[in-house]
Amino acid sequence: MGRTPTITRDRLLDVAEEIVRKGGGAALTIGALARAASVSKGGVQYSFASKDDLVRALIERWTSQFDAMMEGETGDDPLAFVRRYIAATRASQQAMDAKMAGLMVTYLEDPANRQETRDWYRGIFHRLGGGSADARAARVAFLAVEGLFLMHMNGIDEDGDWRGFLDDVEAVLARLTS
Template sequence: MARPRTIDRDKVLDIAERIVREEGATALTFDAVAKAAGITKGGLQYCFGSKDDLTAAMVDRWMASFNAEVARSTAADASSLEHARGYVVASSRLDEATQTKMAGMLVTLLQSPEYLQRVRAWYAAWIGRFDPGSEAERRARTAFLAAEGAFFLRSLGLVEMDHAGWDGVFDDILKLL
């Protein structure tokens, strides 16, 4: 009896991300991912369930990676202002390809109430760090929202911005903190 083949989830997620980055979110299909990964469509479905589940796994992995990036530059017992600074700095380091990929996946996910709730919870956790009774914390919340606005405007192609312009925007956002 042959040993069952194991699917490397991270490798499949890497391939799915590459497809989204190179061809756009609409090119992300089970057929395309299975073919590029050298696995069967059934094996991919067994591993991830549905295209939405695959996309959610990609977004979850990205959010965990982003949170880890913020944590690397922010002490565990840091104030909400220091967390906001870490968030803004991590956001400023995202390259345009990553931004486009993430925006495309988020737009896809937001069409599903289940996944919309997961993304909302992630944002609520970040926004919940800031005390609206404090002027400094309100500025930190504004910096957080400004960083997200810049991310989405650039990612969705609504604002063209070169690297120097991007750095300038984030320098200005950091001044809020």
């Protein structure tokens, strides 16, 4: 019979997110996580063998949370899909700040992670495919939201303009598709 863990993998991820929020991606180390979680480095490494594994787990967690917000029937309708994407982006910004987004940049330094991200975007563009005016409008709205996300990653949203810009994208999308 083994010892009962004093901290779970999910709790370690919670603590890791807090470290990134406070100090950015550079502050997240196995040692810093161990100290903040009041466990040994070995305790952290039991769940995450390396910082790369830890970062990958954080990205997977955020992606899963975002995908859960995207759930719902949109069928082949690119407009319904992009509207759901905008809503999920708007909701996810409460949890995602520029420091956490910066950690994603580190994640993308690994070619395998970059390929996974490319595949994810290919899936999005497949859903937004087609030559109709609505499909084109949906693609442009998607690209605008992704551009806003990149601006947010770079800390340009210090004044909280993010939500207003998303409102602008939705208003233009509505105008283009009415």
